[in-house]
Amino acid sequence: MHAIARRRHHRAAPLLLVLALLALITGIAAVAAPSTAQASTEASADDVVAGERLFAANCASCHGLDAQGQDGVAPSLVGIGAAAVDFQVGTGRMPMQASGPQAPVKPVQFSQDQIEQLAAWVASLGAGPAIPTADEVDPALGDPANGMLVFRTNCAMCHGSIGGGGALTQGKFAPSLLETTPTHIYEAMLTGPQSMPVFNDANITPEMKRDVIAYLDFQSNGSPGGLSLGAIGPVSEGLWAWLVLLGLIIASTIWVGARSS
Amino acid sequence: MGAKLDRAASGTANYVDERTSIGGFVKFFARKIFPDHWSFMLGEIALYSFIILLLSGVFLTAFYVPSMTEVHYEGPFATMHGVEMTEAFASTLKTSFEVPGGLLIRQIHHWSALLFIAAILVHMCRVFFTGAFRKPRELNWLVGFTLFVLGLAAGFTGYSLPDDVLSGNGLRIIDGIIKGVPLIGTYTSYWLFGGEYPGVDIIPRLFTAHILLVPGLILALIALHLFLVFLHKHTQYPGGGRSHRNVVGLPLFPVYTAKAGGFFFVVFGIVALVASVFTINPVWNYGPYDPSPVSAGTQPDWYILFVDGLLRMWPGWLFGLPTEWELWGYTLSLNIILPAVIVPALFFGIIALYPWIEAWATGDRGEKHVLDRPRNVPVRTGIGVAFIVFYVLLVIEGSNDIVANLFHLSLNDITIFMQWAIFLLPPLAFWITKRICLGLQRKDRELVLHGHETGTIVRYEHGEYVEVHEPLDAQETWLRVSYENYTPLEIEPERNDHGVARNGYRWDRFKQRLSRFYFEERIEPVTPAELEAARHHHGGASAHGKSDAAEAESADKRLDAEWNELDGDAKK
Incomplete structure (x- = not known):
């Protein structure tokens, strides 16, 4: 006992312990982390198992271990499909930080691989929309003019004319789409997260969805007229007219008036 | 060379003068005296932005096509390729993207309209x-007020011309308000739109109103407005030597002509700067008008927001009763005409008639050419601030969705808050402003009677402390004592000695009540007698104190010098 205790109190012991721990962590990471070369969109059985574990650790406290949901707390996830999981977890909305009118966007909590594992497990519970392919969401393949027509008939009443966002009732809101990725836009249309209605493929065809993405992507070119003032319409324009335009001019009247002859 | 030029100039002037006798006018205008203050240039800003509007507007009419004929877009803007639209919208896009400088001029036009x-x-x-x-400027106030209303009309008719979704939604609301007027509403709407909304007539009609009718009226009224300014002479801020019978200032030529001319370019420069940096009314985002889509953030330009605010605030049910009635098969939309017609009409009516309301309260028939300091008319200042608060609350309610989104608030809570605030905050603002004004007047009295504090305190040998006050100079005193001291009106009794009721008693009683509201609570200006008494009492002590303080200070210095001398000797 005495000898062991003495060795444990050796001066180098803490350093050795840290080194040993580092080696252990690196080893586990090297074995556990799937190599990127192996990643594929097809969900394997392993992914489903890993997804179930992640779900139990991070989501089950609200949605239940069987993902059936709880009344008044969280909805059932059976049949929502991989697209919904990719959207909700991939934009950081889930896991939800605090209950409120609406789950806001926040830093994403999982790696893309983990999100796909979660999606694979949820998709295995019941058939639902899948994550769209790269071609389906490619803005270059869409028609922005048709996208404009689809967008303003179906989306603009909540998200604003070019997707700058807008308010809904009781503290809920339609978020700005100007920073959202094409895949997430597509998934949102397909699954109708939170207050948003579902726009299924019969309602808005996959081609029209891609046109909408092309229209929103076109907005990243910026406004031809200069700075867009938030692209929220005449209210911000009026505020700027008073504060900047009239403000500068009144400041100059005071300057001219101060130079009294 | 110089002499040649001079000769040419005087020759031309003489030629014109001999045929028009314009010399007298030029002399009259050039010698017209104007007082100097930066706040007298605010009206100039409005005048100059109107000139900018005329200049940029002429440019825009060269490219705008006021027609609702359907075409397919073939221009360069990607999100409009092949889209069906009216010629009005297509020509607006063409002005923006194909005419060199067109977008800049459009933005200059719209920014200067705001x-x-x-x-x-x-x-x-x-x-x-x-x-x-x-008095004598009540009528000019009315002319100015009419210009304000015409400005709103010019703004609204122009706002609708591009025929985009946003302005179309605004037009639809106007159509709804017109249809909400009982009896004549539906007919008026049909007459205005040439049939059922939107029809194909409204754009050409709005165009005529926007480029001919409204600017023509504005131009005529501006001329009248300025003519009356010349006729009445300009008002001046109070000060020594300024009275209701004179104007203290500088002649129009050369200083003010240079200042005003230069100021036009300052205004134009700032408008051009803002227009080249910030987008305004991006109609290419909204798309061509179609009655079905409405986008979030659909609002009018800021000056119509208060009507939108009233509409958004008005409850559908009031005390358990609906605000929309159906009587004998006719719909009476009180929920539209009350907020969108009656309340704005009352609000504007009070503003238009305000000079007469105040004249009833003062009973003063003299001409006033010296301006009031706002603190010296606490009730008027309070009413003004209450009106501003009322208006700003409506503007905020009109943008309630933007406010909710920006500050992460509930849209519903904002509206409920505003429904209470619109009744509670303006009176509160009135009361606070009035108290502040009365406080400032009391401070003025203090200053006049006791003078400025100098921070010098003198203690006498017998232990008394005296603070030295510096009396105000003549200009400072004048500014603080020379204001109208109105007292509530006294009226003749209801019945004469024979017990016969007097005609006009009720009207007099109304004026008396109004007058009491204005002047019951007031701070009297310092009278010469009070000033004399205060000077005698305080000024004496203060003046003594001042000379004593000076004496003490010099004694101090002397002692210091002696001490330093002794100190130096000791060190040696």
């Missing part, structure tokens, strides 16, 4: 708070 109304309002506030609307 500036035009804002400058008119600020100018109106200056006139209101300084009492520049009093």
Whole structure:
């Protein structure tokens, strides 16, 4: 006992312990982390198992271990499909930080691989929309003019004319789409997260969805007229007219008036 | 060379003068005296933004096609390729993207339109708070007010011309308001739109109103407005030597012509700067008009927001009763005409008639050419601030969705808050402003009677402390004592000695009540007798104290010097 205790109190012991721990962590990471070369969109059985574990650790406290949901707390996830999981977890909305009118966007909590594992497990519970392919969401393949027509008939009443966002009732809101990725836009249309209605493929065809993405992507070119003032319409324009335009001019009247002859 | 030029100039002037006798006018205008203050330039901002509007507007009419004929877009803007639209919208896109400088001119036009109304309002506030609307200028106040209303009309008719979704939604609301007027509403709407909304007539009609009718009226009224300014002479801020019978200032030529001319370019420069940096009314985002889509953030330009605010605030049910009635098969939309017609009409009516309301309360029939300091008319200043608060609350309610989104608030809570605030905050603002004004007047009295504090305190040998006050100079005193001291009206009794009721008693009683509301609570200006007494009492002590303090200070210095001398000797 005495000898062991003495060795444990050796001066180098803490350093050795840290080194040993580092080696252990690196080893586990090297074995556990799937190599990127192996990643594929097809969900394997392993992914489903890993997804179930992640779900139990991070989501089950609200949605239940069987993902059936709880009344008044969280909805059932059976049949929502991989697209919904990719959207909700991939934009950081889930896991939800605090209950409120609406789950806001926040830093994403999982790696893309983990999100796909979660999606694979949820998709295995019941058939639902899948994550769209790269071609389906490619803005270059869409028609922005048709996208404009689809967008303003179906989306603009909540998200604003070019997707700058807008308010809904009781503290809920339609978020700005100007920073959202094409895949997430597509998934949102397909699954109708939170207050948003579902726009299924019969309602808005996959081609029209891609046109909408092309229209929103076109907005990243910026406004031809200069700075867009938030692209929220005449209210911000009026505020700027008073504060900047009239403000500068009144400041100059005071300057001219101060130079009294 | 110089002599040649001079000869040519005087020759031309002489030639013109001999045929028009214009020399007298030029002399009259050039020698017209104007007082100097920066706040007198606020109206100029409105005038100059109107000139910018005329200049840029002429450019825009060269490319705009006021037609609702359907075409397919073939221009360069990607999100409009092949989209069906009216010629009005297509020509707006063409002006923006194909005409060189077209977008800049469009943005200059729209920014200066927003500036035009804002400058008119600020100018109106200056006139209101300084009492520049009093006799003989009541009619000019009315002309200015009409210009404000015409400015709104010019803005609204122009806003709709591009025929985009946003302005179309605004037009639809106007159509709804017109249809909400009982009996004549539906007919008026049909007459205006040439049939059921939207029809194909409204754009050409709005165009005529926007480029001919409304600007023509504005131009005529501006001429009248300025003519009356020349006729009445300009008002001046109070000060020594300024009275209701003179104007202290500088002649129009050369200083003011240079200042005003230069100021036009300052305004134009700032408008051009803002227009080249910030997008305004991006119709290419909204798309061509189609009655079905409405986008979030659909609002009018800021000057119509208050009507939108009233509509958004008005409850559908009031005390358990609906605000929309159906009587004998006819719908009576009180929920539209009350917020969108009656309340704005009352609000504007009070503003238009304000000079007369105040004249009833003062009973003063003299001409007023010296302005009031806002503190010296606490009730008027309070009413003005209450009106501003009322208006700003409506503007905020009109943008309630933007406010909710920006500050992460509930849209519903904002509306409920505003429904209470619109009744509670304006009276509160009135009361606070009135108290502040009365406080400032008391401070003025203090200053006049006791002078400025100098921070010097003198203690006498017998232990008394005296603070030295510096009396105000003549200009400072004049500014603080020379204001109208109105007292509530005294009226003749209801019945004469024979017990016969007097005609006009009720009207007199109304004026008396109004007058009491204005002048019951007031701070009297310092009278010469009070000033004399205060000078005698305080000034004496203060003057003594001052000389004693000076004496003590010199004694101090002497002692210091002696001490230093002794100190130096000791060190040696």
